[in-house]
Amino acid sequence: LDIFKCTFVCTGHHSDDKIETYLFNTFRGSGIHGLTSLKEKNGSYVRPLINLSKKEIKNYLFENNITCFEDSSNQESTYSRNKLRNIIIPSIQEHINPSVEQSIRRNISVLEEFENTVEKITAHFIEKYVTKKGAFTYISKEVLKDPFYTPLIFKEIALVLIKKVQNREKNIEYIHYEDLLTLFQRCDEKCLKMDLPGEVKVFSDQYCMTIVHAENLNELENISFTFNSIKDIFENDYFSLQLFPAEKKNELLNFTFDFPFYIRSRRDGDKVFYGRGDAQKKAKEILINKKIPQYQKLLYPIIEINKKKLFLAEPDISKFVFEYKGKAFQFRYSPKP
Numbered sequence: 628l629d630i631f632k633c634t635f636v637c638t639g640h641h642s643d644d645k646i647e648t649y650l651f652n653t654f655r656g657s658g659i660h661g662l663t664s665l666k667e668k669n670g671s672y673v674r675p676l677i678n679l680s681k682k683e684i685k686n687y688l689f690e691n692n693i694t695c696f697e698d699s700s701n702q703e704s705t706y707s708r709n710k711l712r713n714i715i716i717p718s719i720q721e722h723i724n725p726s727v728e729q730s731i732r733r734n735i736s737v738l739e740e741f742e743n744t745v746e747k748i749t750a751h752f753i754e755k756y757v758t759k760k761g762a763f764t765y766i767s768k769e770v771l772k773d774p775f776y777t778p779l780i781f782k783e784i785a786l787v788l789i790k791k792v793q794n795r796e797k798n799i800e801y802i803h804y805e806d807l808l809t810l811f812q813r814c815d816e817k818c819l820k821m822d823l824p825g826e827v828k829v830f831s832d833q834y835c836m837t838i839v840h841a842e843n844l845n846e847l848e849n850i851s852f853t854f855n856s857i858k859d860i861f862e863n864d865y866f867s868l869q870l871f872p873a874e875k876k877n878e879l880l881n882f883t884f885d886f887p888f889y890i891r892s893r894r895d896g897d898k899v900f901y902g903r904g905d906a907q908k909k910a911k912e913i914l915i916n917k918k919i920p921q922y923q924k925l926l927y928p929i930i931e932i933n934k935k936k937l938f939l940a941e942p943d944i945s946k947f948v949f950e951y952k953g954k955a956f957q958f959r960y961s962p963k964p
Contacts, residue, residue, distance in 0.1 A: 628671055640665055640674045643681040646731045647711050656801065660786070663739050680728075749783040752776075757788065760963065761864030762843030763922070764788050766836045768814060778808055785811075785838075792840050793825035811836050818921030830922035837922045847925035852890040857956070861890050865926050866962045868940055873948050873955035882936060883950045889931040890940065897929055899937045900947070910939050917941075930958065 628636065645665045652661035667677050676684060688695050700706075704713045719727045756770040766784060770776050782804045789799055803823055810819055814833040821829040826841040852861045860869040868890060882900075898907040914924050930938040938944060944958045 635671050635673050637673045637675060639676060641676045641679050641681050641684055642732060643712075643728075645677060645735060646716070646728055647708055649731055649735055650711055650715070651708060658801065659738055659742050659745070663735060663742050666739075745779070745783055748775075749780060749787060752780055752784055753787065757784065762792075762839055762846075763865075764792060764838045766811070766838075768811070768833070768835055771812070781808055781811055788838050789823065789825075789827055792827050792838050799824060807836075820921075830920070832920045834920065837920075839922070844925070848892055850890060850892045850928045853887045854890070855887050857951070864963065866940075866960060868930075868958060868960055870949070870956045871959050873957045882932065882947065884932045884936075885951070888933070891929050891931060892925070893927070893929050897937055899929065899939045901939070901943075910937075913939055926962075 628634075648665050649662050652664065655661070657664075665674065665677060667674055685695070687693075701709065702713070704710050716727065724730060752770060752773070756767045756773075758765045758767070766781075766788070770781070770784075785804060785807050786799070806821060807823075807829065810821055810829065810831045813819065813831065816833050818830055818832045821831075823829060828839050828841055828844055830837040830839075846863075847865075850863075853859075854861070854870075857870050860867060862868075893910050895911075897910045899910045899913070900906070901908050901913060910927075910929065911924075914927060919927070927939055927941045930940050930944070932938070932949070938947065938958075940958070940960055942960050942962075944960050947957065949956045949958070
């Protein structure tokens, strides 16, 4: 698509290919999406001949004196798909059901109707229980209380969301969805993690399941920004941080600072100022006490002033007053909706 600057790709798949794909994926243990994978339109791929049989196409070409070319390897039974075409389907026609192709077409039609219904139900659940913030996608565990919730619904939700998160679509196997379901149905306070094909990271705690691509996670794990003036603003997809004139003196300790100072990701052992006086505490402990889920802790980096004084960038940072050239300022940490 990118090379030829086109919008769609048309393929020559016909209904015989549809039957072979159905059987092939049945033997592989594919779910409903695998059994109905050859659709007339699927994203940028269009199959205008998918509802015509190979015989119908050949008859049309013969009647209209149109030359066609067929890959000679189609007659060889070396490949699995060719064995289906040349050996297995003819054997079923001879010994079990002469009309097996028509029977499979009917089955596919019924499955496609079922699939369309499931997709509509899944869209309703996504609208109700899924939220997105930047690159993070959250599935609320309130869905478990929905009277119409089933494990199948969760697997369909996960399928839709994971495909959107993957930069390059990688197959998610049945075992992955089973593991995801087990993870989702656990409501532990401790955050549980899982890696999926396509560099997808999954976190699950008692409130929700979070899905994010590894690249976006790495971006938050490597925050680095230098404030060189009062006007500078740090901003990403999740929050912004900037200085404002302080409206009044605060009871908490005032700090004098100078430029430059830095915003960076947290490191193990970082101790930050908190509360009144010179009290310091590990940033990790503060986030644990605030019950911040593991996957959200990356949204709270460190403000490093005068190369020694560390503060946790989070909403409570506004309680501190910072002095610069005799004027008072406060940080404002603003989460994005």
